[in-house]
Amino acid sequence: MxxxxxxxxxxxxxxxxxxxxxxxxxxxxxxxxxxxxxxxxxxxxxxxxxxxxxxxxxxxxxxxxxxxxxxxxxxxxxxxxxxxxxxxxxxxxxxxxxxxxxxxxxxxxxxxxxxxxxxxxxxxxxxxxxxxxxxxxxxxxxxxxxxxxxxxxxxxxxxxxxxxxxxxxxxxxxxxxxxxxxxxxxxxxxxxxxxxxxxxxxxxxxxxxxxxxxxxxxxxxxxxxxxxxxxxxxxxxxxxxxxxxxxxxxLPEGWIQADTIAEMVTLSPDSDDPRARTISALRDQMKRAGALIRLITPLPAEPEPEPQPAAGGTARRSAEEFFADVLDQTGDGYLDWPDLAAMARELSGRLDLDEPEETRLYDAYADWWRELQTALDADGDGRVSAHEYAAAVPSLAGPALIRVAEVLFDVTDKDGNQRIDADEYRALFRTGFHRDAPGADATYSRSAFVGDFLSFMAGRRRTTAYDPLLAQA
Structure with a gap:
């Protein structure tokens, strides 16, 4: 069967x-x-x-x-x-x-x-x-x-x-x-x-x-x-x-593999996967060809792509961008429990969690939702609009979000040694360490992991690790 x-x-x-x-x-x-x-x-x-x-x-x-x-x-x-x-x-x-x-x-x-x-x-x-x-x-x-x-x-x-x-x-x-x-x-x-x-x-x-x-x-x-x-x-x-x-x-056997094509389409540009480098090189060639065509024909200029951080670096995004790119996972213009549940679902799937780790992660996100709802739901309709979020200009790094970061570290740290090694890092982010991300011993400490997660979620910074995980399509 x-x-x-x-x-x-x-x-x-x-x-x-x-x-x-x-x-x-x-x-x-x-x-x-x-x-x-x-x-x-x-x-x-x-x-x-x-x-x-x-x-x-x-x-x-x-x-x-x-x-x-x-x-x-x-x-x-x-x-x-x-x-x-x-x-x-x-x-x-x-x-x-x-x-x-x-x-x-x-x-x-x-x-x-x-x-x-x-x-x-x-x-x-x-x-x-x-x-x-x-x-x-x-x-x-x-x-x-x-x-x-x-x-x-x-x-x-x-x-x-x-x-x-x-x-x-x-x-x-x-x-x-x-x-x-x-x-x-x-x-x-x-x-x-x-x-x-x-x-x-x-x-x-x-x-x-x-x-x-x-x-x-x-x-x-x-x-x-x-x-x-x-x-x-x-x-x-x-x-x-x-x-x-x-x-x-x-076509010859092996040329068409549905799962391989799906993985290649969704690879982050900064991934260290050899396939990503190959396609990125092809993309660069297409850019050069496009530039040559624009010199020959009076086509409208391409819009400038949004700024991307260098490896391990960060770039700022506005509150409105952060709401649309990260918080509003379902795309309905509001932040509510299904959005945060979608984050927990994505993280659980990436890490292939079993019970009770999966429930711990969902519970942490549920606590964070209750904290956000209390702080930001000004009109009491049970959800947070983009306007409510942007008007409050909140600092999201409250106790519940810190708890989300702590639980995420625990479920990523499969061997429980309080360090995230290269294999554990790849399971979550689907890419290897950037040179300046881990410590000198090529592992990720709890404090560094939690700090980077809070910086992304509360500081609204683009990062080469978390953007492909929670922001990219």
């Missing part, structure tokens, strides 16, 4: 999988419970590349051959989903642990994989389709303990799928953002931050095309009920896109 030899393993590195996952995400977001959870808790608007990398990492763990890794990841996902519950704008409850909702997520991945093969002219035969369905049932059973909320057979799956599409899906805000806003405003991945004009040009062309292709691939009954536009010629474009993406599977 899992690992090499499975149907999913063969599809995971197929370039068509990217189009299929966009489609599956839209169908997930159209479910009212999932749409509400995404709007209120997800970082997909502000930090899409981080979300992409984490999703690929989770899928790789869940469908890998190592049973222990799979069970550990399932437990982590269950703890994460257990924290995602509330009510939507229409006062309807949502719960990410609802078995029927989780079954729908798995159903969209399976159906989108089948659809991607059909649209690209290589439909799955009955045996392969049944095998793939059994694998997704096993995936759900790993998290739920059983797969009873998915139909037991493939023949029973299709009526179930059609019923949910016809009766339960809605034109949700989360679905509209993914289709029409996410790609139009998608920030550059970290390694392309220095090429704003090139990225903006490519995004302006690709964003609407990807959105139109995704809409055309959705089930027709849902398109009609949701009022999604049908544009002449797009179905042909959609099929061409799937066919073109499918041709990449004939």
């Amino acid at each position: 899992f690992g090499p030899g499975s149907q999913f393993h063969a599809l995971f590195n197929d370039p068509r999988w990217a189009l299929a996952m966009i489609r599956a995400t839209v169908l997930e977001a159209a479910h009212p419970q999932i749409g509400a959870a995404l709007i209120e808790n997800s970082t997909f608007v502000v930090h899409p590349w981080r979300r992409l990398s984490n999703t690929f990492m989770s899928l790789r763990r869940m469908f890998g051959a190592d049973e222990q890794v799979r069970q550990r990841e399932a437990a982590r996902l269950n703890r994460m989903h257990a924290r995602l519950r509330g009510t939507d704008a229409r006062e309807r409850p949502y719960d990410a642990m609802d078995p029927a909702v989780r079954a729908w997520v798995v159903a969209t991945m399976f159906e989108s994989a089948v659809t991607m093969c059909r649209l690209s002219g290589e439909p799955l035969d009955q045996a392969r389709m049944e095998q793939l369905y059994a694998e997704f049932q096993a995936f759900l059973a790993t998290m739920e303990g059983d797969a009873s909320h998915l139909p037991p057979t493939l023949d029973e799956f299709w009526p179930y799928y059609d019923r949910v599409v016809a009766e339960e899906l809605e034109n949700t805000e989360a679905m509209r953002i993914i289709l029409y806003k996410l790609f139009d405003h998608l920030p550059a991945p970290p390694l392309l931050n220095g090429l704003p004009a090139l990225w903006a040009t490519g995004r302006a062309v690709a964003g609407p095309v990807i959105g139109a292709i995704t809409v055309a691939s959705l089930p027709e009954p849902f398109r009609r009920r949701a009022g999604l536009p049908e544009i002449a010629g797009v179905p042909t474009l959609m099929q061409g896109a799937y066919l073109a993406a499918g041709l990449a599977r004939f």
Whole structure:
């Protein structure tokens, strides 16, 4: 069911999988419970590349051959989903642990994989389709303990799928953002931050095309009920896109690895990973080519990229920038508990924390939220606006934030020797020590770690360690 030899393993590195996952995400977001959870808790608007990398990492763990890794990841996902519950704008409850909702997520991945093969002219035969369905049932059973909320057979799956599409899906805000806003405003991945004009040009062309292709691939009954536009010629474009993406599977083995591509896209420019240096060199060549083109043709000048600190250095950012880049993780213009929970979730995932360390980190962030709410929520609406934050010009280094720093040090210091060594540092920051970051013994002391964390969070300083962790997309 899992690992090499499975149907999913063969599809995971197929370039068509990217189009299929966009489609599956839209169908997930159209479910009212999932749409509400995404709007209120997800970082997909502000930090899409981080979300992409984490999703690929989770899928790789869940469908890998190592049973222990799979069970550990399932437990982590269950703890994460257990924290995602509330009510939507229409006062309807949502719960990410609802078995029927989780079954729908798995159903969209399976159906989108089948659809991607059909649209690209290589439909799955009955045996392969049944095998793939059994694998997704096993995936759900790993998290739920059983797969009873998915139909037991493939023949029973299709009526179930059609019923949910016809009766339960809605034109949700989360679905509209993914289709029409996410790609139009998608920030550059970290390694392309220095090429704003090139990225903006490519995004302006690709964003609407990807959105139109995704809409055309959705089930027709849902398109009609949701009022999604049908544009002449797009179905042909959609099929061409799937066919073109499918041709990449004939490249030599190892050239297309989904998880490797996701990691490369999200690498920080100052990372010491050899792949980052290679792509940074390519980016420099593209900059030179762009400068030559601007000399020849009277194109508008590229906007100046924001200042970046030298290795180990710092640069100031305004209160407004800090609020948008760091505090407002969900991108709704306010600071509230889901934003700080998103920070705890990202840190827990990076460090692969188990209980009770994960709960300690969440509890520390919850205490910090209560402290912030007391100090900054001037109008008492239960959240902190950008104006409230900027007007107060607060010093955030209170006791609760210091506690967050202390707990983060403890969970990063895996061996408990009160020093963070090179391997522990890399687990958190995904890069090695900068020359002037650690002490003379090439480790990071508790006081230095806590001081740097507080300097970033309270002093609003850009740093080469924490910006890729909490600020970059």
